[in-house]
Amino acid sequence: MAEEGVKLYGFWLSPFSRRVELALKIKGVEYEYIEEDLQNKSPELLQYNPIHKKVPVLIHNGKVIVESQVILEYIDETWKENPIMPQDPYERAIARFWAKFIDEKFFPSFRKAILGGETEVEKVIEETKENLKILEKVLEGKNFFGGERIGFVDIVANTIAYWVFLFQEAAEKEILTEEFPILCNWKDKYINHNIIKETLPPKDKSVSFFRARFAQSKASS
Amino acid sequence: MAEEGVKLYGFWLSPFSRRVELALKIKGVEYEYIEEDLQNKSPELLQYNPIHKKVPVLIHNGKVIVESQVILEYIDETWKENPIMPQDPYERAIARFWAKFIDEKFFPSFRKAILGGETEVEKVIEETKENLKILEKVLEGKNFFGGERIGFVDIVANTIAYWVFLFQEAAEKEILTEEFPILCNWKDKYINHNIIKETLPPKDKSVSFFRARFAQSKASS
Structure with missing residues (x-):
């Protein structure tokens, strides 16, 4: 057990x-x-x-x-060893803020930008890119959102480091590109990180899954 | 200062x-x-x-x-005195869960039930009442969500104890009624609590504000 x-x-x-x-x-x-x-x-x-x-x-x-x-x-x-949250209350508040931002603001807008119909999609793409720029600024000069090592925000940001790229490939549409070098650099470190690698689903199978799912939702809309 | x-x-x-x-x-x-x-x-x-x-x-x-x-x-x-969060990690997780539930599930559905047009409003009212039932169960046998005293969930639930009733009066529509005696009992203790009383906006002015706001949004929809 x-x-x-x-x-x-x-x-x-x-x-x-x-x-x-x-x-x-x-x-x-x-x-x-x-x-x-x-x-x-x-x-x-x-x-x-x-x-x-x-x-x-x-x-x-x-x-x-x-x-x-x-x-x-x-x-x-x-489990106190290897803390994922910062120890300082202010730093912890900041981590909670960005985690919330990623789940409630960035990802819903990215999803809409990728999956939305024609109406207002340009506006949503613009908004998504604004959000990416904001995240680039947060990462500037750091290895990870958590600083030298993976922290709470990095764990939550797995959606950005991996699922964003699965969605992009499945939908054949690109929003997060080399236009955002800091995020791309972080993503490369992220997906090649020893422990993280083990927690990412296999790419081809995942892309196929989303491709089928997106086709289905297009057909039914 | x-x-x-x-x-x-x-x-x-x-x-x-x-x-x-x-x-x-x-x-x-x-x-x-x-x-x-x-x-x-x-x-x-x-x-x-x-x-x-x-x-x-x-x-x-x-x-x-x-x-x-x-x-x-x-x-x-x-500021460590008079903690508002439980001390035990599991109890803390439960408090975070209910706070999230109130802000992300209960209140948006209540708002829609009060302000929504005719379409599907019955379904939304039903869902809102289901959520109220769930919250009644959480409060059962307790003075406050925090137990004997006001805690994190109670603070977040000010929307239920006060704003729900402001919305209801302004919209002349009732969803949270005596049908939910545990919540009503909690609400009475809440709005009469010494410290809380000071933080609630004046009722008549608030209702007038929302009444005007709701009329405006009806006119523009």
């Missing part, structure tokens, strides 16, 4: 599940991974997360924690 | 500003309050929060913190 009864319900292509796996790996916490079929959710998933019915779900000694950013903070507060 | 150079940029009717004021009062931190004119934002607000251009903005010894939930955690970590 995994250390201290740690179980993770996830989905191979979910960046949110992968964040939790990455945090557990950084901490060196062993865990049992249970792959969910999102088309046919298990009774356990529905029981553990009745409100959102989503992965990831972390179980630790019988306690249930959901929502990826909430889980990341729980992991950091429970 | 206020203790340790604490300044808050807010708007009298913003529940998000009021959350920060409540937390500062619970902690006994003196602060200078600057009222913003949201129709004509000050250069300071735009400089301090260039990304969202919103209140509240907290300045502490020259450091700028934005986003109400992020500010609340910063305050709790900076």
Whole structure:
């Protein structure tokens, strides 16, 4: 059995599940991974997360924690070695701010820019690029958002380092390009990072999955 | 000058500003309050929060913190007396979960139920009531979400205890009623709580404000 009864319900292509796996790996916490079929959710998933019915779900000694950013903070507060959050309250506030920015502002606008129809798409692309410029400024002069090493914001930013490129390839549309050299440089370090590499889903299979998904949603819209 | 150079940029009717004021009062931190004119934002607000251009903005010894939930955690970590977050990591995760639920799930659906047109409004009202039922269960057997005293979730839930009722009166529509006795009981304790009372905007002025706002948005839709 995994250390201290740690179980993770996830989905191979979910960046949110992968964040939790990455945090557990950084901490060196062993865990049992249970792959969910999102088309046919298990009774356990529905029981553990009745409100959102989503992965990831972390179980630790019988306690249930959901929502990826909430889980990341729980992991950091429970296993103290290799902290992913800064130690200073102000730095911690800044990390929470950027994580929120990535999930609530950057990614929804990127998604719309990639998947949106013709209406207003130019405006959304412009907005997405503005957001990328903002993130470039945050990264300027640093190896990672966390400074010298991977931190909370980097873990949350797996959507930018990897899923953005999967979406772009599947949709045959480019927004995050060499036009943003700091982000591209960070992305290269990110996807080649020893521990992170293990948590990224296989590229070809992922692109095929999204390509099919995008074609489907186009057909039904 | 206020203790340790604490300044808050807010708007009298913003529940998000009021959350920060409540937390500062619970902690006994003196602060200078600057009222913003949201129709004509000050250069300071735009400089301090260039990304969202919103209140509240907290300045502490020259450091700028934005986003109400992020500010609340910063305050709790900076001034340790009268903690608003639980001490146990799991309890803290649960508090973050419910705060997120209130801001991202409950309130947007309530708003739509109150302000939405005819289309699908019944469905949204149903969903809002489901969310209220869920929150009733969380409160069952407790004085506050925080247990015996006001905590993080209660502070965030000011939208439910007060703004919900302002919206309902302004729109002449009721969703949160005696049908939810536990929430109503909590609301009564909440709005009559010594410290909280000071942070709630005057009722008649607030209702008039929202009534005018709702009429305007109806006219322009």
